[in-house]
Amino acid sequence: MKTRAAVAVAPETDLEIQELNLDEPRPDELRVKMIASGVCHTDAIIRDQWYPVPQPVVLGHEGAGIVQEVGSAVSGFEVGDKVVIGPSFCSACKQCLSGHPMYCEIFYERNFGVQRGDGSTAFSTEDGESVGSHFFGQSSFAEYTNVPAHGAVKVPEDAPLELLGPLGCGIMTGSGAVLNVLKPKPGSSIIIFGTGAVGMAGMLAAKAAGASTIIMVDIVPERLEFARELGATHTVNSKETDPVEAVKEITGGGAEYALDTTGVPQVFSQMTKSLGVRGHGALVGAAKLGTEAPFDIGTLLVSGITITLVIEGDAVPKEFIPRLIALHQDGRFPFDRLTKTYPFAEINRAFADSAAGTTLKPIITF
Ligand code: NAD
Numbered sequence: 085m086k087t088r089a090a091v092a093v094a095p096e097t098d099l100e101i102q103e104l105n106l107d108e109p110r111p112d113e114l115r116v117k118m119i120a121s122g123v124c125h126t127d128a129i130i131r132d133q134w135y136p137v138p139q140p141v142v143l144g145h146e147g148a149g150i151v152q153e154v155g156s157a158v159s160g161f162e163v164g165d166k167v168v169i170g171p172s173f174c175s176a177c178k179q180c181l182s183g184h185p186m187y188c189e190i191f192y193e194r195n196f197g198v199q200r201g202d203g204s205t206a207f208s209t210e211d212g213e214s215v216g217s218h219f220f221g222q223s224s225f226a227e228y229t230n231v232p233a234h235g236a237v238k239v240p241e242d243a244p245l246e247l248l249g250p251l252g253c254g255i256m257t258g259s260g261a262v263l264n265v266l267k268p269k270p271g272s273s274i275i276i277f278g279t280g281a282v283g284m285a286g287m288l289a290a291k292a293a294g295a296s297t298i299i300m301v302d303i304v305p306e307r308l309e310f311a312r313e314l315g316a317t318h319t320v321n322s323k324e325t326d327p328v329e330a331v332k333e334i335t336g337g338g339a340e341y342a343l344d345t346t347g348v349p350q351v352f353s354q355m356t357k358s359l360g361v362r363g364h365g366a367l368v369g370a371a372k373l374g375t376e377a378p379f380d381i382g383t384l385l386v387s388g389i390t391i392t393l394v395i396e397g398d399a400v401p402k403e404f405i406p407r408l409i410a411l412h413q414d415g416r417f418p419f420d421r422l423t424k425t426y427p428f429a430e431i432n433r434a435f436a437d438s439a440a441g442t443t444l445k446p447i448i449t450f
């Protein structure tokens with residue numbers, strides 16, 4: 085069949101909306117009619133080749149849509165099911181089998197390889213040139229796409245698909261790092277660096293978990309103001325104030341938990357220093373391959389802190405995404421406040437607004 089899709093053709097260049105051929109779904113796949121897709125910072129860094137993902141490629145990895153066709157070997161899905169699509173994993177390696185599919189031993193190939201295991205891609209041009217597909221098991225910047233069924237998460241019939249796509253990556257990353265990894269105790273303190281969609285999702289999750297001191301750090305005053313509106317108890321503009329000194333003063337010695345969503349080496353360093361004794365910090369922000377961050381061994385050894393590097397919130401999407409939907413329905417996880425929708429034709433404006441910091445979580449609607 086034919087489908088319109090946004091194709092990444094070169095670094096720092098607008099995506100091109102093209103009409104492509106979409107092949108038949110494989111026995112283990114679903115064909116999904118996309119209703120909406122979030123735009124994540126990771127789409128932008130892959131378009132810009134921070135990681136060497138072959139182009140042309142259809143990006144997009146926060147898709148939500150309706151099942152149109154079910155592969156012959158798939159069970160548990162029917163035509164018409166509403167789905168949110170999460171990353172792809174093998175289901176067979178030690179990490180997958182021990183409940184950590186986001187650390188699947190072939191996670192990189194599955195999600196950044198932009199082809200199936202057999203080397204085929206789902207998309208091709210009129211001239212028969214293949215176009216990368218299966219980005220994060222979905223390539224959701226397309227009206228129709230084929231996805232491995234194991235990554236799809238069925239959601240309730242009345243679920244608002246136009247809102248839910250970001251639960252498959254950005255929102256799952258921030259909230260999962262907090263709820264699945266840091267697990268802040270009620271009444272505890274947490275400092276979060278970066279108030280983008282990932283940091284804000286972490287903040288909403290910390291609030292839902294009952295943390296009572298939530299310190300948000302950024303360099304954009306409007307974002308800090310919005311963080312306060314959504315529940316931050318303290319904000320620090322790290323261009324003006326040293327966040328390490330600020331957190332020590334606010335918490336009387338250092339935070340119990342910390343989250344770095346920036347991927348900036350200096351911020352990682354600040355995060356390690358902002359923790360109190362035996363505190364636990366998590367890094368989710370991405371950086372170019374080879375980026376190193378300073379860590380003060382001499383001073384920090386005695387602090388006994390734990391640092392965890394977290395992919396996709398260390399979630400099991402089929403278990404975690406329905407929980408986030410339930411929390412949202414309860415009014416305890418208002419991530420809809422972070423989103424703004426754009427028609428498919430304006431996808432490059434969505435990328436630009438995200439980069440400029442004026443939109444936290446753009447969602448493309450088809
Ligand atoms: P974003 O760009 O919207 O947010 C980043 C925020 O960090 C911005 O508000 C920015 O102003 C702030 N910032 C930048 N430099 C800073 C500094 N020196 N001090 C304080 N704040 C600073 O991005 P996002 O969508 O929230 O994503 C955050 C990061 O998470 C990205 O790097 C993204 O690629 C990554 N990510 C990782 C995973 C994962 O599985 N680990 C998944 C999704 C996204």
Ligand code: ZN
Pocket residue numbers: 124125126127145253254
């Ligand atoms: Zn993402």
